[in-house]
Amino acid sequence: MVSDLVCPACSRTYPASPDEPWRCSCGSPLELAERPLPSGSRPTFSELDTRRGLWAFSAFVPIERRVTLGEGFTPLVSASEWDAQFKLEYVFPTGSFKDRGATTLLSRAAELGVETVIEDSSGNAGASVATYGARAGIDAEIYVPASVKTSKVAAIERAGGEVRKIEGSREAVTAACIEAVEGGDGWYASHAWNPAFFAGTQTVAFEIAAQRDWRTPDAVVLPLGHGTLFLGAYRGFQALSEAGWIDSVPRLLGAQAAGYAPIANALHGVEGSENPVADGIQIREPVRGQEIREAIAETGGDAIAIGETQTERELDRLHRAGFYTEPTCAVAPAALREYRDRGVLDENDDVVVPLTGSGLKAEWG
Numbered sequence: 001m002v003s004d005l006v007c008p009a010c011s012r013t014y015p016a017s018p019d020e021p022w023r024c025s026c027g028s029p030l031e032l033a034e035r036p037l038p039s040g041s042r043p044t045f046s047e048l049d050t051r052r053g054l055w056a057f058s059a060f061v062p063i064e065r066r067v068t069l070g071e072g073f074t075p076l077v078s079a080s081e082w083d084a085q086f087k088l089e090y091v092f093p094t095g096s097f098k099d100r101g102a103t104t105l106l107s108r109a110a111e112l113g114v115e116t117v118i119e120d121s122s123g124n125a126g127a128s129v130a131t132y133g134a135r136a137g138i139d140a141e142i143y144v145p146a147s148v149k150t151s152k153v154a155a156i157e158r159a160g161g162e163v164r165k166i167e168g169s170r171e172a173v174t175a176a177c178i179e180a181v182e183g184g185d186g187w188y189a190s191h192a193w194n195p196a197f198f199a200g201t202q203t204v205a206f207e208i209a210a211q212r213d214w215r216t217p218d219a220v221v222l223p224l225g226h227g228t229l230f231l232g233a234y235r236g237f238q239a240l241s242e243a244g245w246i247d248s249v250p251r252l253l254g255a256q257a258a259g260y261a262p263i264a265n266a267l268h269g270v271e272g273s274e275n276p277v278a279d280g281i282q283i284r285e286p287v288r289g290q291e292i293r294e295a296i297a298e299t300g301g302d303a304i305a306i307g308e309t310q311t312e313r314e315l316d317r318l319h320r321a322g323f324y325t326e327p328t329c330a331v332a333p334a335a336l337r338e339y340r341d342r343g344v345l346d347e348n349d350d351v352v353v354p355l356t357g358s359g360l361k362a363e364w365g
Contacts, residue, residue, distance in 0.1 A: 002111045003034035003062040005195070018112045022181060022188035029288055031195045034062035035239075042245035045210055054100060054203040060239055061199050067106040067136040069093040072203060076211040076352070081321055082333055083347070085217070087208060087354040089229075090325055094155065095358030097229055098128035100204060101197035105189055106132040108196040114138060116186035120177035122170065122280055123152030124357055125191040125228075130161030133189075141186060143177040145170060149279075151361045170282055192226040192287040201232025202239065208352055209237070209246055216250050218349040221336045223328060223356055224254035224263065224303055225281030227292045234295040250352075252295055253344070254303035255335030257281050257328075261305035263292055271305040278311055280328035280357060302344055306331040310338070319359070326357040 002016040007024035008031055014020050024030055038059035048056045054072025055065045071092050079086045089097035106129070109117055116139040119129045126142035133140035140161040144153065148165070156163050164180075166173045181188040191197045209216055216237065222230045233252060240246045256264045259274025260282040286292055296303060314334035315327050323329075332353050339345045 002108070003032040005030040006033040007031075016112060018114045018187060020112075022178075022190065022193055029193055029195070032062050032199060036060060036062055037239060037243045042214055042243070045213065048210060054103070054200065054207065057203050057206040060202070060206065061104060063104050063108050063196060063199055064111060065103075065107060066110040067132050068103050069099070069132070069135060071099045071103050073207055076208065079321070079323075079353070081317065082336055082353065084333075084336060084351040084353050086323065087204065087352055088323075089204070089354045089356045090329065090358040094124070094128045094131045095361050096124040096128060097201070097204070097354065097356045098125045098191060099132070100232070101125075101191055101200040101228060102128040102132040104200035105129065105191075105194060105196045106136045106138065109138055109187060109189065110136050112187070114187040116141065117189035118177060118181050118186040119143070119189045119191065120174045121191070122282065123148050123361070124280060126161070127152055127155035127159070127361070129189050129191075130156040130159040133161065134159040139186075140189075141180070143173050143180070145173050149361070149363050151363055155361060171284065191228050197228060198232050198235060201228050202236035203232075204229060204354060205233045205236025205240060209240055214246055216246050216248055217352045219251040219253055219345060219351050221253045221255060221332050221339065221351060221353045223278070223281050223332050224256050224292070225260070225283040226286050227288055229354060229356065230254055231288060231291055231295060234299065249299055252299045252301040253335065253339055254292070254296065254301070255331040256303055256305050257311075257331060258305040258307045260284055261303070262286065262289065263296070263303040264305040266293075267303055268305075272307040275306060275308045275311060277308050277315075278306070278328045278331050280326070281331065302339070304335055304338055306334045306338070310334040318355070323355055324359040325355050326359050326362040329355045329357050332356075
């Protein structure tokens, strides 16, 4: 049974359909009506079928596995220079954590019989949706900024995706994409709006907990644009807590790009000039901003803005330590240093930092 959609703001429900709306009539993002939890006790790591990748946690996912490339169970490794553990999300099939959401997103599209998906992206999400669309035999149209990196355009086009370049801001790209969706061109496979995407990104929490023998860290520091991984982690840890599989939910600490930091600015005031390096999180108005703020409040978390110099310095440190990431990834470990300097994190706090995108798709000057 394919899950219907429900609005958390006004409780209106919408039946599952290839013509289902991309948001509620009240303007709120929709959610999957089904939020399953397993009834049994937590498994040992050896009892998990890791050959299924992130779908080993299908008991938490209200979507049938239909479109997969073996994604999930990315390495969790020690990062001694940062006194933390890094979750290597950049080793996914398309080189970014967006594959977590794309496998569930395109699986739901396949469940519904969707023929064409439409997405707007700064690059990584578009490459992921196009690739998983190709795997599913579903056409993909990807709207991107005209300034998008050519390597990411190539990844979309090589998978058969049709690229639509839009001049102007990131917001202009979204507006053009929504106009196409509302014109009936396809199903909105938005990584920001579509709840099926978050059904996948929540698995990052399941994996972190399982790889640590169900001992959660004190904090997780994540890059924060639209909040797809940040909110995925929040939902995942909450689900584990409700299922009785973990004893505590870690603090969630966000890292935004200066100049594109509405959550951090609301908490601390405007910090620094624009950070053009972290192009993957240049979002001025996150679709689920209220939920992000609630996640921060409920976990005792925070969000700060990271500048260009901090990002470049941390990127160099990452590369020299063997972590070949794209620039946007560097904001999270840079934020880890800043949180410790500010006293938000103690030296002895146990911290996990996801590294979200591969340097193999970046373009270096």
